[in-house]
Amino acid sequence: MSEPRDKDEKKKDAPLKPDEASRREFLGGAGLSVTAAALSGAGALLSGSDEAEAKATWGEWFQKNYRLMTEDEKREAVLRLEKRYTEEFGKQTTVDSAPAKEGVLFGYALNIQKCIGCRRCVYACVKENNQSRDNPEIQWIRVLKMEKGNFLAGDMDKGYPDPAGIQVGGNAYKNSGVVLEGEHYYEPAEVPEKGYFYFPMQCMQCEKPPCVKVCPVRTTYRDPDGIVVIDYNWCIGCRMCIAACPYWARRFNWGEPNLPAEEMNPVTHYLGNRPRMKGVAEKCTFCLQRTRQGRYTACVEVCPVGARKFGNLLDPDSEVRKILEKKKVFRLKAELNTYPKFFYFMD
């Protein structure tokens, strides 16, 4: 199946990398199998054009689930994507396929006391991870503005229908303590606002991810370094994962993503920030195109108050481990037994 696609792509005179060029020479001499030629023909027929992009799309439709691909098949898919993105966005684009590192389990910690709600993490993430900028606007991080609460003894049972209730901090009619809903469209002239705190939310990279459990095509799965990844090519757009996620972490490309070429980040990973297509789910991957190469995530680097911390949970000297040791830590909705790798902490 790979041979005819390469032959077709050869027509295009896009610059080839040296290794790619030699591979193509080799394949050119290798001859074509009958089935592959037939499939390629059908592809051109179905797509109604013989443009390289149409053929590349056809090639993508017929690739395996990423987890089942051999190393060769992965390399081929990556090369095809690199070529396509380079043409589409007019800049040299790399698509990494680095696997999880040995002995690494990524963990994240966020100091909820420090966060000022400036949303710089949101846009650092958008710039790094090639989200659709508009229509649909996709952002992986949401910052919730939450009211600072208090626990007034007098309010605790006032008006509560059943005095034997177990609700903590308020009652059915009147909130006391921290209200559990937040606003994320807040737009004051300046942050932080008095009387509020800010609560950023993104993918928690659960150890038992409900989204993975429900995915009918198993295109989303958890890699050994703890990151829940998506093979966008196998996503059928059923949005079960979005419904299953208790953390509002996943986004859906309702339309063709709108990513201006000059805004596009050309350093990508197959399972991470490569440009997505219409009809697939996406979410935070702890910037695996960066973190698997040793770099901090974009949101950690941008946080102007240093509230975001990241590191290897298996390394006792790492920042996250020190936080787990020294600070008051909680995980969101821990009672759901999802075992998030995202910790909130306080000084």
Add this chain to the structure above:
Amino acid sequence: MRKTALAMLASFTAVLLLAPALHAEDTYIHYLKNKQEPADCFESRDGYSNATRTEVEPGLPNVKCSNKTGGVLWWGDPFDGTEPMGEMPVEADYTREEAVVKPRTGQLKYYMPCTACHNGSMVPYPKNKNPRPLAMHQDIVPDSMNLQHGQGAIWCLDCHNARNRDTFIDHKGGEIGLNQPQRLCGKCHGEVYSDWRDGIHGKRIGSWEKGGKKRWWVCTECHNPHTVQERRFDPIAPEPRPQYPRTRANADHERGHGAGAGH
């Protein structure tokens, strides 16, 4: 009857057509389309550590900044313009790690260097450390007789070296470079210093890996030691809000929850 239905249909269509216009202008896409990315940006806070946008190599900017606020959003090269941190913090096991900082001297308003004026002849050395009104630099410390830092226990010359103004001085008389303020601050703020050393307090960029190269933010890149009581941290402008859902003109629907809604 039919007329009413038509009118209703017309008004409904009008609402539909108007719907995109209902999106207020303060969104990311608005700034993306209508505003240029500024060349002068700031890293943590405006006036504390500023950065000028250039290219580290063709096509790779050193920083990407917000079109709205000018805050740095993305580092192309996290080590651009840095120098080695120098003496690593004691007790910590970072001997295998490469730590760099951005020199503070480049960010200081009056650094020419300081000893260009404070050299004993142009400006005489102070006789003692007692508080007195300042003749200059009131923009940094408006009321030197009532210095906020230390609540009266310390004064300028407990930190600034009277004899060599290009350095700090610690409580034992040891000189500390202006680019290593953490070594001075840590003398009193031990608990925070310990957290900073462990990477819990403050900020680092670069490599998360053990032994990887990191740029550490030093104390004065975020904190102004001269205004610690009032204006401890000035509020800053946030980045644009997310777009409202297609059918909403405002965010009133989310204010329907919570304590403010008067349940």
